[in-house]
Amino acid sequence: MKSALIILFFFLCLGRPEAVQALQPEEILLIVNQNVPASIELARYYSQKRQIPTANLLVVHLPDQEECSREEYQHNLLVPLRKFLAHQQGAKIRTLLLFYGIPLRVSAPELTSQQWRERQDLQQPQTQLDSQRQKQGAAVDSEIALSLNRSYPLEGWLPNPFFVGFQKQRDQLPFKKDQVLFVSRLDAPTPEMVRRIIDDSLEVEKQGLSGHAYFDARWPFPDKKNLQGYARYDASIHNAAQVSRELSSLPVHLNQEEALLQAGEASQAALYCGWYSLGKYVDAFDWQPGAVGYHIASSECTTLKKPGSQVWCKRMIEDGVAATIGPVAEPYVQGFPPPELFFGFLLDGYYTLAESYFLSLPYLSWQMILIGDPLYRPFRNSAVEK
Numbered sequence: 361m362k363s364a365l366i367i368l369f370f371f372l373c374l375g376r377p378e379a380v381q382a383l384q385p386e387e388i389l390l391i392v393n394q395n396v397p398a399s400i401e402l403a404r405y406y407s408q409k410r411q412i413p414t415a416n417l418l419v420v421h422l423p424d425q426e427e428c429s430r431e432e433y434q435h436n437l438l439v440p441l442r443k444f445l446a447h448q449q450g451a452k453i454r455t456l457l458l459f460y461g462i463p464l465r466v467s468a469p470e471l472t473s474q475q476w477r478e479r480q481d482l483q484q485p486q487t488q489l490d491s492q493r494q495k496q497g498a499a500v501d502s503e504i505a506l507s508l509n510r511s512y513p514l515e516g517w518l519p520n521p522f523f524v525g526f527q528k529q530r531d532q533l534p535f536k537k538d539q540v541l542f543v544s545r546l547d548a549p550t551p552e553m554v555r556r557i558i559d560d561s562l563e564v565e566k567q568g569l570s571g572h573a574y575f576d577a578r579w580p581f582p583d584k585k586n587l588q589g590y591a592r593y594d595a596s597i598h599n600a601a602q603v604s605r606e607l608s609s610l611p612v613h614l615n616q617e618e619a620l621l622q623a624g625e626a627s628q629a630a631l632y633c634g635w636y637s638l639g640k641y642v643d644a645f646d647w648q649p650g651a652v653g654y655h656i657a658s659s660e661c662t663t664l665k666k667p668g669s670q671v672w673c674k675r676m677i678e679d680g681v682a683a684t685i686g687p688v689a690e691p692y693v694q695g696f697p698p699p700e701l702f703f704g705f706l707l708d709g710y711y712t713l714a715e716s717y718f719l720s721l722p723y724l725s726w727q728m729i730l731i732g733d734p735l736y737r738p739f740r741n742s743a744v745e746k
Contacts, residue, residue: 420441457545457546462500526722547731576635579618603704607708647681655672661731664677673685
C-alpha cells in the first residue's frame with residue numbers, strides 16, 4: 361500500500377482526526393446574494409430541509425456574475441462575514457455554504473500606481489505579469505475558508521491544516537485548524553438543479569448510495585516509488601478503486617487503458633474519478649441519484665452557467681450528480697484532493713461531504729471548489745453499522 365493509503369487507514373482504524381467531529385446543522389452559515397432572488401429562495405428551502413437555524417443566514421450584495429473583483433470580495437463579502445462571525449450567538453460556525461448566485465472566482469488585486477511603476481522599472485514581460493496576477497486569483501470558496509485570518513500572502517497556494525497528508529508537520533503550518541472554515545456551495549446551471557441536488561442528497565441518505573463505482577486511470581499501476589505529478593494521481597485513482605472495494609459493497613470498475621470511458625460503459629454510476637479530458641465532458645455515465653464524482657483536469661469548474669460549455673462540473677451536474685469537485689483556474693494536479701483520501705473518508709460513512717473534502721484537500725487560497733450539500737453522508741448507514 362502507498363503512503364496515502366497508510367495515512368487513510370491509520371485515521372479510519374485508530375482514530376478520527378482531531379477537531380473533525382460530527383458537523384451539525386447549527387454550525388453552518390448560509391451565504392446568499394441579494395441580487396439573485398433564487399439564491400435566497402434556495403437557501404430557505406435548504407434551511408427547512410436540514411433544519412438550519414433561521415439566524416444562520418447572511419445576505420450580501422455581489423454582482424450576478426461568475427467572477428468578482430478583489431475589492432467586491434473584500435467589501436461586499438468578507439467584511440459582512442467577519443462582522444457576522446464576530447457577533448454570532450449560539451453554536452460556533454464551522455462551515456460556510458455558498459448558494460447559487462455567489463461568484464465562483466475572485467480576481468487578483470488591482471495594481472497600485474506605485475506597483476505599476478515598479479513592474480515597469482523591472483521591465484517584466486506582460487506574460488510574466490499576467491502569470492503572477494493569475495496566481496493571486498482564487499476560487500471564492502477557497503479564499504473565504506481563511507476569512508478568520510486578517511493577513512496572509514495572496515500569491516500561490518497555502519497549506520490546509522486539515523489535510524491528513526500534512527499532519528506530521530502541522531506545527532510548522534501557517535494556520536491552525538481553528539483558523540480555517542469548511543466551505544461548500546449549492547450551485548448549478550439552474551436553480552431547479554440545485555433543488556434536485558438537495559432533494560437527492562436527503563433521499564439517498566435514508567437507504568445509502570447504491571450503484572457502481574468507476575475509476576478511470578490511464579496506465580497500469582506503477583512499480584516505482586516516490587511518484588510525482590500525473591503518475592502520482594494516476595496511482596491514486598488505482599488506490600481509490602482498492603479503497604472502494606475494501607470499504608463498500610459497490611461493484612468497482614477500474615479502467616487502466618489510455619482511452620477514457622465511453623458512452624454506455626458506466627451504467628448506474630454512483631462514484632467516479634478519472635482524468636484527462638480537458639473541458640470536454642465524455643458522456644459515458646448513467647448517474648445514480650446522489651452520485652459523487654470528479655474529473656482531474658485544469659478547467660472543470662471555470663463556469664457553471666455558460667451555455668454550451670462542456671466542462672465536467674457543469675455537465676456532470678446537468679446529467680444528475682449530487683456532488684462534484686473542480687478548479688476555477690489552473691490548480692496544477694497536486695491541487696486536487698487525492699482520490700483515495702477523498703473517497704476513503706466519504707465511504708467510511710462517519711464524515712460528511714464537507715469533512716471528507718477538507719481532510720483530503722491539500723491547499724487553500726487556491727482554485728478548488730466543492731459543490732454539494734456539506735452535510736451529505738451517502739454512506740452514513742455504514743458508519744452506524746460499525
